[in-house]
Amino acid sequence: MKPLDTKQSGITLVQLLIVIVILAVIAAVLLAPRLLGQAGRALQTQAAEDIETLGIALDRYAKDNGDYPSSEQGLKALWEHPEEPPIPIYWLTPYIQIPITEDPWGNPYIYVRPGVHDQYGYDLISFGSDGVEGGSGEAEDVVSWIRRDE
Numbered sequence: 001m002k003p004l005d006t007k008q009s010g011i012t013l014v015q016l017l018i019v020i021v022i023l024a025v026i027a028a029v030l031l032a033p034r035l036l037g038q039a040g041r042a043l044q045t046q047a048a049e050d051i052e053t054l055g056i057a058l059d060r061y062a063k064d065n066g067d068y069p070s071s072e073q074g075l076k077a078l079w080e081h082p083e084e085p086p087i088p089i090y091w092l093t094p095y096i097q098i099p100i101t102e103d104p105w106g107n108p109y110i111y112v113r114p115g116v117h118d119q120y121g122y123d124l125i126s127f128g129s130d131g132v133e134g135g136s137g138e139a140e141d142v143v144s145w146i147r148r149d150e
Helices: 013-065
Strands: 110-112 123-126
Touching: 013 123
Parallel strands: none
Antiparallel strands: 110 123
16 A cells, blocks of 8 residues: 655645735725726716705705895805895795715805806805915815806
């Protein structure tokens, strides 16, 4: 009889773990920029949806009260009866149930009445991820007016 060969060929658990870690690092390096780009676009989309929601509430406010809130009254006039002139006579109810005060990056939405871009209405702006005017990509401003090759 032959003696049993106790040597086994194959890979060890440690070698398998090393291969898995290397593959995970490669995948992270290749996929991270794509995933981060998607997150930036998602925040831009959220800001656009917030501005749309605020715009609907502002239009309802203007319909009931004859005009949009002043810049001084601000967006707060949508959920609290304004105490500053012009005091709305027909303020009926909160025009938005959950106050939206900050964009997805934690910066306040900018409300200007009358607007620079919409002189008969208002301008509503999020300055994007960098919090300053201008920018591109995730830092691009999200605005309430239609842009025509600015």
